[in-house]
Amino acid sequence: MSIRFKTLAELKRLLENKEISSYELVNETFKNISSSKTNSFITLDEESALNKAKDFDEGKVDGDLAGIPIAQKDLFCTKNLRTTCGSKILENFIPPYDATVVDNLSAAGSICVGKTNMDEFAMGSSNETSYYGTVRNPWDLERVPGGSSGGSAAAVSEGLVCAATGTDTGGSIRQPAALCGITGIKPTYGRASRWGMIAFASSLDQAGAFARNAEDCALLLNHICSHDSKDSTSISDEQENYLDNINNDLKGKKIGIIKEFDISSLNKEVQDSFEHSKKIFEDLGANFVEVSMPNIKLSVPTYYVVAPAECSSNLSRFDGVKYGYRAKNAENLEELYIKSRSEGFGDEVKRRILIGTYVLSAGFYDAYYKKAQQSRRMIKNDFVDAFNEVDIIMSPSSPSSAFKIGSKTEDPIEMYLEDLFTISSNLAGVPAMSIPHGFAKGLPIGLQLIGNYLQESNILNFAHQYQKNSDWHLKTPNLGESS
Amino acid sequence: MSWETVIGLEVHAQLSTNTKLFSSASTKFGSEPNTQVDLVDLGLPGVLPVVNKDAFKKAIRFGLAIDADINQESSFDRKNYFYPDLPKGYQITQMTKPIVEGGSIDIDVDGDKKTINITRAHLEEDAGKSIHDAYPDKSVIDLNRAGTPLLEIVSEPEISSAKEAVSYMKALHQLVTFLDVCDGDMSQGSLRCDANVSIRKVGDPELGTRTEIKNINSFRFIEKAINFEIKRQIKVLESGKKVTQETRLYDSGKDETRPMRSKEFANDYRYFPDPDLLPVVISDDEMEEIRSTFPELPADKSRRYISEFQIDESEAEIISSSRELSIFFEVALESKNDPKLAANLIVGEIGSLLNKDNIKIDESKLSSDNFNILLQRISDGTISKKIAKTILAAIWETGRNADEIINEQGLVQIQDENLLEEVITKVIKSNTKQVEDFKNGKDKLFGFFVGQVMKETQGKANPKAVNDLLKKALNS
Numbered sequence: 032m033s034i035r036f037k038t039l040a041e042l043k044r045l046l047e048n049k050e051i052s053s054y055e056l057v058n059e060t061f062k063n064i065s066s067s068k069t070n071s072f073i074t075l076d077e078e079s080a081l082n083k084a085k086d087f088d089e090g091k092v093d094g095d096l097a098g099i100p101i102a103q104k105d106l107f108c109t110k111n112l113r114t115t116c117g118s119k120i121l122e123n124f125i126p127p128y129d130a131t132v133v134d135n136l137s138a139a140g141s142i143c144v145g146k147t148n149m150d151e152f153a154m155g156s157s158n159e160t161s162y163y164g165t166v167r168n169p170w171d172l173e174r175v176p177g178g179s180s181g182g183s184a185a186a187v188s189e190g191l192v193c194a195a196t197g198t199d200t201g202g203s204i205r206q207p208a209a210l211c212g213i214t215g216i217k218p219t220y221g222r223a224s225r226w227g228m229i230a231f232a233s234s235l236d237q238a239g240a241f242a243r244n245a246e247d248c249a250l251l252l253n254h255i256c257s258h259d260s261k262d263s264t265s266i267s268d269e270q271e272n273y274l275d276n277i278n279n280d281l282k283g284k285k286i287g288i289i290k291e292f293d294i295s296s297l298n299k300e301v302q303d304s305f306e307h308s309k310k311i312f313e314d315l316g317a318n319f320v321e322v323s324m325p326n327i328k329l330s331v332p333t334y335y336v337v338a339p340a341e342c343s344s345n346l347s348r349f350d351g352v353k354y355g356y357r358a359k360n361a362e363n364l365e366e367l368y369i370k371s372r373s374e375g376f377g378d379e380v381k382r383r384i385l386i387g388t389y390v391l392s393a394g395f396y397d398a399y400y401k402k403a404q405q406s407r408r409m410i411k412n413d414f415v416d417a418f419n420e421v422d423i424i425m426s427p428s429s430p431s432s433a434f435k436i437g438s439k440t441e442d443p444i445e446m447y448l449e450d451l452f453t454i455s456s457n458l459a460g461v462p463a464m465s466i467p468h469g470f471a472k473g474l475p476i477g478l479q480l481i482g483n484y485l486q487e488s489n490i491l492n493f494a495h496q497y498q499k500n501s502d503w504h505l506k507t508p509n510l511g512e513s514s
Numbered sequence: 515m516s517w518e519t520v521i522g523l524e525v526h527a528q529l530s531t532n533t534k535l536f537s538s539a540s541t542k543f544g545s546e547p548n549t550q551v552d553l554v555d556l557g558l559p560g561v562l563p564v565v566n567k568d569a570f571k572k573a574i575r576f577g578l579a580i581d582a583d584i585n586q587e588s589s590f591d592r593k594n595y596f597y598p599d600l601p602k603g604y605q606i607t608q609m610t611k612p613i614v615e616g617g618s619i620d621i622d623v624d625g626d627k628k629t630i631n632i633t634r635a636h637l638e639e640d641a642g643k644s645i646h647d648a649y650p651d652k653s654v655i656d657l658n659r660a661g662t663p664l665l666e667i668v669s670e671p672e673i674s675s676a677k678e679a680v681s682y683m684k685a686l687h688q689l690v691t692f693l694d695v696c697d698g699d700m701s702q703g704s705l706r707c708d709a710n711v712s713i714r715k716v717g718d719p720e721l722g723t724r725t726e727i728k729n730i731n732s733f734r735f736i737e738k739a740i741n742f743e744i745k746r747q748i749k750v751l752e753s754g755k756k757v758t759q760e761t762r763l764y765d766s767g768k769d770e771t772r773p774m775r776s777k778e779f780a781n782d783y784r785y786f787p788d789p790d791l792l793p794v795v796i797s798d799d800e801m802e803e804i805r806s807t808f809p810e811l812p813a814d815k816s817r818r819y820i821s822e823f824q825i826d827e828s829e830a831e832i833i834s835s836s837r838e839l840s841i842f843f844e845v846a847l848e849s850k851n852d853p854k855l856a857a858n859l860i861v862g863e864i865g866s867l868l869n870k871d872n873i874k875i876d877e878s879k880l881s882s883d884n885f886n887i888l889l890q891r892i893s894d895g896t897i898s899k900k901i902a903k904t905i906l907a908a909i910w911e912t913g914r915n916a917d918e919i920i921n922e923q924g925l926v927q928i929q930d931e932n933l934l935e936e937v938i939t940k941v942i943k944s945n946t947k948q949v950e951d952f953k954n955g956k957d958k959l960f961g962f963f964v965g966q967v968m969k970e971t972q973g974k975a976n977p978k979a980v981n982d983l984l985k986k987a988l989n990s
Contacts, residue, residue: 108559108560116559121559124559126558126559126560127553128558226560226561226562227560230559230560230790233789233790234789261562263562263564263565263791264789264790264791341789343784344592344603344604346603347594347603348557348559348603350596350598350603352598352601353557353601354558391594391784392782392784393784
């Protein structure tokens with residue numbers, strides 16, 4: 032039986048009906064991974080995964096996700112399993128602890144098969160900044176999968192695993208989900224614990240999930256999210272079962288279209304898909320309202336002050352002293368720092384550390400960092416105002432479909448604009464997701480659904496209803512002879 | 515030319531919490547290197563700080579004691595710099611919104627009273643320790659201290675001499691120990707100070723260029739370091755040169771200050787709000803709880819001792835000025851002992867033993883229980899006050915039970931009148947000349963007879979009984 036492209040719910044059923052064993056499932060997964068050409072994984076954990084599968088088959092494990100192989104983005108610390116964050120500086124780092132998200136998913140019985148490739152320290156929108164090589168898009172191996180969670184998105188898109196974790200600081204789940212033709216969700220900031228998630232920009236980072244559809248995402252989110260006393264920014268509000276409301280009626284619900292996002296400047300196919308998706312929601316009884324968010328145009332510049340500022344400080348701990356890469360032949364302390372960091376970090380990471388250091392420097396703080404905090408608050412307020420009028424907000428997930436590997440690496444600004452539509456929800460902290468809704472140039476594109484604070488179930492409801500009335504999420508890449 | 519000195523002190527008080535400011539590792543002093551370190555203190559990737567509310571309670575207690583404003587909402591910032599004993603590459607501190615602002619501390623220099631205003635007191639984490647002399651070819655790091663909560667207390671530049679600085683530090687020391695905010699142990703670095711020193715011509719409205727002397731850890735060194743620095747600055751200015759603004763270290767061996775490597779400290783710390791921590795809000799209920807458990811401070815204690823127990827003012831002041839002594843005194847009174855007797859012994863005999871050994875009462879071998887026994891044996895007449903001193907000295911050396919010492923050494927006071935009369939008769943017989951003189955009006959000789967009786971009884975005779983019986987015998 033081929034397990035490729037099966038959904039999480041389908042695999043659960045197969046296991047429950049004993050039509051397949053977890054061992055077969057995991058074994059098959061590693062076979063598929065070994066023949067894959069996408070370079071989705073940095074580290075595999077075959078022996079341990081097979082042992083856990085045996086335990087499940089012997090009836091020793093239960094839980095909502097029991098016996099199901101999944102992949103973890105290599106930014107989540109995994110106890111006794113190498114965690115690189117896509118960087119040379121952590122090439123040999125083996126954490127003595129699990130991230131809370133990893134812990135939660137293990138407690139639900141899932142089996143981690145390995146750690147997925149990613150842009151170095153989650154800085155990138157194409158997965159080209161990884162020290163462990165570029166990930167290739169399963170739909171076209173010459174193209175990028177998006178980033179930073181490119182490995183997770185590609186692994187699910189290619190059908191290697193039915194589900195994977197990701198993190199989203201400015202679009203790192205939604206943009207690769209869009210470019211790989213799968214569903215991805217980032218919950219409200221604070222809903223999932225950041226404990227054990229290697230920090231890029233602490234006030235923006237949020238864990239989330241990739242799967243083949245919204246229903247699977249809801250099931251995953253039930254376990255990824257939790258209140259955690261080890262994370263001071265963790266939300267303690269009661270957490271709902273995200274599957275409870277996915278079948279709600281959309282009649283009379285209001286969807287906001289952001290006036291300031293100029294859809295007409297985008298590729299014709301992207302525009303057509305957007306119109307087509309609107310039609311599907313209209314047929315389901317939803318209404319469209321134009322909402323003005325005058326400050327949303329400040330999102331990209333605001334983000335590229337706040338995120339680098341936080342990263343410049345967060346990445347100071349990688350200094351070659353305690354763990355991670357240490358340069359050889361350093362004559363003194365200063366040289367140890369300079370050499371270890373110069374040799375251990377890639378160009379994009381260095382660029383952002385420099386930007387961040389600059390905007391926090393004496394004399395520049397007020398002009399950059401403080402201003403960015405002010406505009407961030409204005410963007411937040413725009414969302415608060417908009418959600419007084421509408422239930423969810425809808426936009427394309429990214430300006431275009433997957434681009435060629437190497438085509439944007441020379442122009443950081445062009446690359447930064449990949450996250451034009453996704454960044455604002457991180458700045459505001461609201462939940463958002465991307466679902467497949469068509470093709471441009473033969474490659475998948477995504478539709479972004481943004482919800483109000485803690486309204487994950489609302490966007491999951493819209494997404495599930497959309498997927499019940501469309502088949503974009505059922506499309507799979509043609510993997511050719513290799514698989 | 516005459517100069518005046520302007521000093522501001524930044525004092526770091528290590529808060530006596532059980533665990534660190536942002537982790538659950540222990541803060542105990544003196545453990546094996548790197549044994550009191552958890553994932554957070556190590557600055558591993560992905561770990562997050564969680565505030566220790568107990569540190570806030572102690573900081574607030576200090577703020578209330580100096581009559582400062584308490585920011586019930588305060589926040590943390592990151593101070594960024596690279597150093598091997600700073601695992602995260604930044605220190606978490608309170609830059610923009612400290613927990614305590616304003617307030618003042620009264621000092622007393624040779625009877626002159628002065629009030630020193632406090633700018634602020636904020637919470638921050640301590641760094642670890644770099645050790646450069648343990649191995650010939652490498653430096654090593656001990657992170658046990660990393661993350662220990664500190665309260666940095668910043669004074670206004672209102673201190674005008676080294677003596678005032680010492681007296682400010684002593685007042686602060688007394689306050690933080692009484693409040694149970696800090697153990698005050700300067701030799702272990704629990705309380706250490708940085709002194710900002712500048713001089714200017716008398717009457718000059720402008721402040722001179724200051725230098726900062728780092729990490730001074732004893733009262734004596736504070737005085738010496740500041741005095742050295744004042745003299746040095748005067749010398750520099752009087753030779754027509756300028757004082758360089760810099761950080762200096764006090765070398766107690768050479769009794770001098772000298773510049774630290776300035777390169778290390780030419781930092782732009784790039785402060786910004788720590789995104790891992792939300793502002794900390796102290797509720798009104800929590801404030802009320804802190805107020806209701808506020809300890810009695812020395813001045814109030816002293817007044818209470820005088821009015822409640824009628825002890826001498828000077829004794830009351832000495833006992834109340836030390837947290838340990840006042841606890842010792844109050845525990846003794848719980849067992850209904852005579853307050854005057856207890857105060858007398860604590861200030862007199864015990865005080866001089868403490869001074870001799872330079873220790874605190876809770877570090878001595880004299881337990882409260884044992885002191886209690888001793889007081890009772892004096893009150894019930896078993897021993898004399900004079901013998902009590904001998905017994906105290908024995909306890910001081912061995913820590914043995916007072917009753918055991920009394921019995922073993924036969925120190926029980928002689929009260930038996932027949933026995934005493936026998937001794938008195940003997941004394942009178944062998945000093946006929948003195949008896950004659952006494953009877954002829956030389957009253958002062960009475961003391962001589964008391965002394966003789968005491969000598970015969972090795973000091974064990976009950977003094978009151980000796981007096982009475984002697985009077986009777988000599989006047990018969």
